[in-house]
Amino acid sequence: MNSLLKKFIDFALGSGITLILGFISSPIITRLIMPDNYGKFSMFNTVTNLILVVVMVGLDQAYVRFFYEEEQVSRKKLLRESIKIPMLVNLLFSLLLILFYKPFSKFIIGQYSFSVIIMLIIQNTLGIIGRFALLVVRMQQKGKLYSVLQVITKLTYIVGVLSLFLILGNSYNTLILALIISNLLCVIWAIFTERNEWFGVSKNIKLKTSNKELIVFGAPLIFSMAITWIFQSMDKFFIKAFNGYIELGLYSAAFTIIALLNAVQGTFTTFWVPVANEKYVENPEKSKKFFTKVNLIVSFGMLIIAIGIITFKDFLILLLGPKYRQASNIFPFLVFMPIMYTISETTVLGISFKKKNKNHIYIAIISALVNLVGNLILVPSFGAKGAAISTGVSYIVFFSARTLISKNLYHVDYNLKKFYTSTILVTVLALYASFNTSMLILILLGMIVLLIVCFIYKEVLIWALNYLDDKFFRRKHKKYKCKH
Known part of the structure; x- marks a missing residue:
């Protein structure tokens, strides 16, 4: 567990710095750019992400899945074969965009x-290359380099916004x-540092x-990821259709708070997927206890983060500035998005291990239908707040579907009673x-929920205390005894 913790810290370092940079940059950007x-920027991002899902043809996930099944000398060729088709599909899609630029724009x-x-x-092309460039780093479990790339991307984006705003x-x-x-610089840096893997x-x-x-x-993943995109993004289209770009801007600003939490989600997923695959290949049965323990720790950690963010939402929203103050009541339910996704990464393992990727389609369809309804x-009644509630509930359904299907394929005890109660x-x-504005009652309610969740997951707290005791206090005691 110690070596795993070290790897996680290497990957988490970049996310931690990115998190700090996000806290610094979000108030600046939202004060410069009107809702x-x-x-409009949010819509650009949303459409870009859909196109990337389609042109990638699921081959980024195929590269991850078969990486450890290839000899080390063969992995360069696996990269080459995996990226060829997405680049070709992107070329064809680009021609289509140019021909029909008016309706698209x-x-x-x-x-x-x-x-x-x-x-x-340009963004789509960089997205494909950047995705594989980061996967090369991630699959080799080079956490420090991955962190450096994260920080470079974020810093370049902040400097870019400030510089371009002047123009x-x-x-x-x-x-x-x-x-x-920022994406261009990240791609250049990633390929240069790992040039031996590319050339x-x-x-x-x-x-x-x-x-x-x-x-x-990879192919079945196109449909599942496209439906997942619809499930994740239809809220923005509904807000745009019913309320316009200003309300969408407020909703997107609320997402900037959640995006800070996405840094935690991204770090864990980046670290976890290769580790989980490696553990399963070593011993599918013995690794079950390991997966149970990781799930407990991650569930507790993410739930505590969710409680903290919801409880102190009125303080966090001050980051965005007066133009975006209405976003305060939007983002409590958006917290479920990264929370449920991150925890589900520890429970969805069976689908990947058993190569039953068609199940991702069913999961995405169920979640999308819930979000659509x-x-x-x-x-229509609650605007962006209603979209946030719908998104939050659909992510709880998303977690449930992923977990239940995965458990049927590869049974692991995920302590679901504890999780659903929390x-x-x-x-x-x-x-x-x-729906309420009383900050005092919210803080009191948050403290009560926090105490109950801590009681439910008390074994995780015991593990944490034992780890700290072993890591720091006992080690210091041994050093003291050696001196005397």
């Missing part, structure tokens, strides 16, 4: 703009160009994994925070 332009920003489509194409002013182009520049691939190397296997594994009912308590807290 309507922030909403109108849909994204509400007006015709050829330049937005060109920026979209372009309050414009969505300021944010889009800063995003492109000099021998044609004589034979892969254990055929191109057909890569496509068969929720948005149809809640957004989730109900946090949901009650989020409901109060969304």
Whole structure:
């Protein structure tokens, strides 16, 4: 566990610094950019993410899945074979975007703009290369380098926004160009540092994994990830349709708070997937106890973070500035998005291990339908707040579907009674925070929920105390005894 903790800290370092940079930059950016332009930037990001899901053809996930099944000398070729098809599909998609730039740009920003489509194409291309560049680092478990790349990307984005604001002013182009520049620098740095993995691939190397296997594994993921995108993004389309870009900007600003939490989610997922695959390959049965313990620790940690963010939402929203103050009651339910996703990464293992990726389609469809119904009912009446509630509930369903299907394929004890009891308590807290303004009552309610969750997960607290005792106090005691 100590070596795993060290690896996690290496990966978490970049997220921690990125988190701090996010706290510093969010108040600045939201004070420079008006909500309507922030909403347009949000739509650009949303559409970019969908296109990436489609053009990637699931081969990024196939690369992850078969990485450890290939010999070390063969992994360069696996990278080459995995990235070829996404780049080709992206080229075809780019031609389509150029031919129909008017309807595409109108849909994204509400007006015709050829330049937005060109920026979209550049961002998509960088997205593909950047995805694989980071996977190369991640799969080799080079946590420190991964952290450096995270920090470079965030710093470049902040500097880019501030510099471009002086030229372009309050414009969505300021944010889009800063995003492109930061991704470009990250790609260049990642490929340069891992150039031995990218260049000099021998044609004589034979892969254990055929191109057909890569496509068969990855192709079903296109549909599941596309549906997942719909499930994750339909809230923005409903808000845009019913309330316009200003309300969407407020909603997206609330997401900037959640994006800080996404840093924790991203770090854990980056660290966890290769570790879990490695453990399973070593011994599928003996590793079950390990998976149970990790799930308990992650569940407790993420629930505590959720309680803290919901309880102190009115302090956190001060980061965004007066123009975005209405976002205060939007983001309590958005917390469930990274919380449920992160915890589900510890429970979804069976689907990946047993190569039953079609189940991801069913999971995404169920979650998307719940979110669709929720948005149809809640957004017309409650606007962005309704969209947030719908998103939060659908993510609880997403977790449940992932976990139940995975358990049927590879049974692990995930202590679900503890988890669902705690989730109900946090949901009650989020409901109060969304519809009430009494800060004192919210803090008192938050403290009560915190104490109950700590009692439910008391074994995790005992592990933590024993670890700290062994790591610090006993070691100091041994040193003291040696001196005397």
